[in-house]
Amino acid sequence: MTPAENITGMSSSATSGTQVLTSHRTAGSAQKGRCGFRSERFGTEVTSPVLWLQQEFGIDLRCIRVDSYMLDAEAIVLDTRQILPVPETAEYQTRRTRKEQAQAGSRRPPAIGVLLERGVITAGDTVTFDTDRLPAAAVEDADPAIFSATVTGETGQSALEASDGERHSVTGAAERVYEKVTEEEAPSLNGYKYWMLDGQTLSALRNADR
Numbered sequence: 001m002t003p004a005e006n007i008t009g010m011s012s013s014a015t016s017g018t019q020v021l022t023s024h025r026t027a028g029s030a031q032k033g034r035c036g037f038r039s040e041r042f043g044t045e046v047t048s049p050v051l052w053l054q055q056e057f058g059i060d061l062r063c064i065r066v067d068s069y070m071l072d073a074e075a076i077v078l079d080t081r082q083i084l085p086v087p088e089t090a091e092y093q094t095r096r097t098r099k100e101q102a103q104a105g106s107r108r109p110p111a112i113g114v115l116l117e118r119g120v121i122t123a124g125d126t127v128t129f130d131t132d133r134l135p136a137a138a139v140e141d142a143d144p145a146i147f148s149a150t151v152t153g154e155t156g157q158s159a160l161e162a163s164d165g166e167r168h169s170v171t172g173a174a175e176r177v178y179e180k181v182t183e184e185e186a187p188s189l190n191g192y193k194y195w196m197l198d199g200q201t202l203s204a205l206r207n208a209d210r
Contacts, residue, residue: 036062042083050084111192111206112170113155120197120205123153127160127195127202129177142181149173149195160195170195170202 037046042063053059063084069077115121129147131139139147145163152158158167168176171191178186178194192203200208 035060036064038064038066038080040066040068047084054085111202112159115202115206116151116153116155121151121202123151125151125197127151127197129174130194130196130201133194134178134181138181146177146180 037050039046042065047063050061050063054061061084062082065081065083067079067081069079071077112121116123121127127149129149131147143163149160149162152161152167154167157169157172159170160173161167162173162176166176169191171189174189174191174194175186178184178189190203192206193201195202197205
């Protein structure tokens with residue numbers, strides 16, 4: 001077999017020799033559109049953007065190499081091979097993208113932000129640490145002021161202001177109290193289950209106000 005010199009329709013671009021194939025999402029369909037590139041060869045000016053778009057945005061892009069062969073004067077054979085994504089990893093990449101999209105869709109916003117937005121807590125509110133989670137003897141010897149913090153109205157690393165004026169995240173503030181009272185390294189904990197407002201933990205308030 002010999003490579004065919006000219007095949008009508010093999011290319012939609014006279015300069016790049018690359019044909020672009022697209023499909024679009026129809027009304028009522030959950031399937032995203034996809035785009036494929038078909039050519040005799042692919043340079044980095046095509047493969048690099050394709051890889052970037054796949055990784056950054058999860059766009060379904062495919063590069064398919066097409067080789068043409070002439071069997072005789074009237075018969076032409078086309079040999080296609082997917083270059084990107086690599087067939088051996090395509091299924092894995094698809095599963096990973098779907099998993100990341102599902103996780104992003106189900107991820108809840110920070111609890112402190114939700115509580116502030118809904119007015120469950122406001123800037124200036126005082127929250128207290130649940131001392132029942134600490135050894136009783138250690139609590140008796142500690143400065144009572146350490147078990148209170150003020151809601152700043154901010155989120156993240158400045159959500160609560162301790163009695164000494166330092167600001168911490170909700171969990172960071174809980175870890176600080178634990179370590180100062182017990183003089184031990186704090187275990188992995190969820191600060192929303194340690195700080196309370198009006199007798200209820202911030203975690204309970206967050207879940208009750210959905």
